[in-house]
Each structure stands twice: as C-alpha cells, then as structure tokens.
Amino acid sequence: MESKKSRDDDLSLREVGDLAWRYLRIPAALLVIEALYWFITIPSDTLAPIQVTEAWIWHNLTDLIYGEGATTFSTHNGWWTRVDLNNYNFPGGSIGLYVSDECAGIHEMLFISTLIMMTDNVGWKLKMRSIAVMCGVVYVLNIARLVVLYPLAVSSCANDPRGYSCAAEMWQFHTFVYQWGFLFVLVLMWLAWFIWIGGAKRVAAASREDRAPLRISVREQWGGHHWVIIIIAFLLIGIAIDTTLNDDAFNSAQRAQNNCTALEEYSPTCADAEKTWNDEVGSVWSMATLGILGIGGTILEFSRRDNDSAEDDSNPEESRGNDLSVEDEILESDALEISASEEE
Incomplete structure (x- = not known):
C-alpha cells in the first residue's frame, strides 16, 4: 500500500515539465528577447x-x-x-x-x-x-x-x-x-x-x-491588421533582398572589405570599411529577421483549449457512432441474460 501511495504521489514527466516551464518561462523569454534585440x-x-x-x-x-x-x-x-x-x-x-x-x-x-x-x-x-x-x-x-x-x-x-x-x-x-x-x-x-x-x-x-497544453495552429480567421503586418513583413524582406542585390552602398562596402581582406591591410580606411560593411550586413539581417518574425507570428496562432471544450468540439458523427456501439453492447448482454434464463 505504501509503495502504491508513494507512486501516486510522484510527479509524472509531464507534470515536471509543466512545473519547470512555469518557473523558467520568464527567464527563458527574457533571454530570447535579449538575443533578438542584440541581433536586430x-x-x-x-x-x-x-x-x-x-x-x-x-x-x-x-x-x-x-x-x-x-x-x-x-x-x-x-x-x-x-x-x-x-x-x-x-x-x-x-x-x-x-x-x-x-x-x-x-x-x-x-x-x-x-x-x-x-x-x-x-x-x-x-x-x-x-x-x-x-x-x-x-x-x-x-x-x-x-x-x-x-x-x-x-x-x-x-x-x-x-x-x-x-x-x-x-x-x-x-x-x-x-x-x-x-x-x-x-x-x-x-x-x-x-x-x-x-x-x-x-x-x-x-x-x-488545469490548463490545457499550448496548441500551435495555422490562423483561420484573418483581420485587417493581420494583412497589414504581412504586407509590412514582405516589404522588409523585399528591401533586404534589394539592398543585397542592388544597393550601391552595400556593394561598395563589400568591395572595400574584400580588398582589405585580400591585401591584409590594417588602416583607418579599412577600419571604416569594415564598420560600414558590418552596418550594412546588420541592417539587411535586421530587416529580414523582422519580416520573418512578422510573417511567422501572424500566420501561426497560439492558443490553449480545455479538455472539456476539445471533447465538445469532437466530431458528432463519431460520438453518435460511439453511442450506438454502446447500445449494441447493452442489447447483446440483455439477450445473453434472457437466453440463459430460458435455459434454466
């Protein structure tokens, strides 16, 4: 009895995970925001x-x-x-x-x-x-x-x-x-x-x-603000791509950086070229990252659904079929009981 009770008191892996997430999600979120801010x-x-x-x-x-x-x-x-x-x-x-x-x-x-x-x-x-x-x-x-x-x-x-x-x-x-x-x-x-x-x-x-687990799904209902975010996100990605391919400042900084690297030159001019190149690359990555985050955060929908509501939303045909199968089992058991009584 004691061993069974102790096993019942033990936390399952899911409960341990939920407990860890409850206490660690704030520092985890802060670390993610810190990384994104630094990158952008x-x-x-x-x-x-x-x-x-x-x-x-x-x-x-x-x-x-x-x-x-x-x-x-x-x-x-x-x-x-x-x-x-x-x-x-x-x-x-x-x-x-x-x-x-x-x-x-x-x-x-x-x-x-x-x-x-x-x-x-x-x-x-x-x-x-x-x-x-x-x-x-x-x-x-x-x-x-x-x-x-x-x-x-x-x-x-x-x-x-x-x-x-x-x-x-x-x-x-x-x-x-x-x-x-x-x-x-x-x-x-x-x-x-x-x-x-x-x-x-x-x-x-x-x-x-008793909160249901987090569900991630593709957004089904779209509002006007969602489309605005998507358009802005694609514009940012487009600007990043155009900067990489056609921007004169970007290409000039790339050539200057490549020349300094090839010649192994260390001078104030090369230091300025490296700084300009890093800024240009950082700008491209920042715009692309914001665009990708905007698209992903808009297309995906994060929600929690209780188990009761999930059961209520189940297919009515399936529930009807389950009810019929239960009724069939009851009828079969009744028939067996009647036949047994007749034999007696």
Missing part, C-alpha cells in the same frame, strides 16, 4: 528616430535648466544624436556624447514589457495599459538620466579643472546605471505593479487551473 540592433543607429528625439529633448532640457549654451546639438554618423556638454572646466571646453541605440531605453522597455506579458492570469487590456504606462515611465527616467550627466560633470571637473579624467564621476554614474541601476529600478517597478494588481492571488488562481 547590430547595425549602428538602428533606432535612429527614437535616438534623435531623445537627444533633442536632452539638449533642450539641459539648456533650459542650466542655461543657454550648456550643450551643443549636432550630428553623429549622419543623425542628430550628438550632444556636447560645454563648460570652461571641461577638458578642451566640452565633452562629446551621443545617444546610441543602447542608450535609447528600448532595451529596458522590452525588459519590463516581457515581465508584464509573462505574468499569469492578467487580462490582455490591463497588460497593454500597464506596458504603455511603464514604457512612458522608462522613457522619462532615461531622459532624466541624460540630463543629470551635465551637473555631475560640472561638479567633478570643478575640483580638477580641465583635468584629463575630471569627468570620471559622470562616467562612473553612467556605467553603473547602464549595467545595474536600470535593472534594479525595472524589477522594483514590476514588483510594485505586481502587488498593485494583486498578482499573488492571480498566480495562485492560475496554478490551480
């Missing part, structure tokens, strides 16, 4: 429109708070993303900075959005509203981080005017926030949101539900 943002200035808007706000806010001329707004790699901090005590009178795709805050927005999306038993509308609010908060915090760089640099260089490393405190702050500070803030934001929505009760309720 390989070329420089992938998020250029967002970078430009943030640099413009950064420049104007700093001038508004600390006085006209505190910063200079200019271009970097052809985009208006460069902001020079100006002060007499700075080395050379200015410190040149620019908003890269990593500094745009999109990475952090994807992180907090993934945490919210992976939270169990929360309605879709509530998730979307929460993501919109959280992304807005992250955007504001990122702008505040950039604006704070100027007073930090001024304070640091006041003690060592025009010193080569007088802005070290500013760079240390920037590195800390970039590596750990934002992560800490994002986790706190998600925890506050989780408590606010009563997340513990929601997760407990979700764990008690």
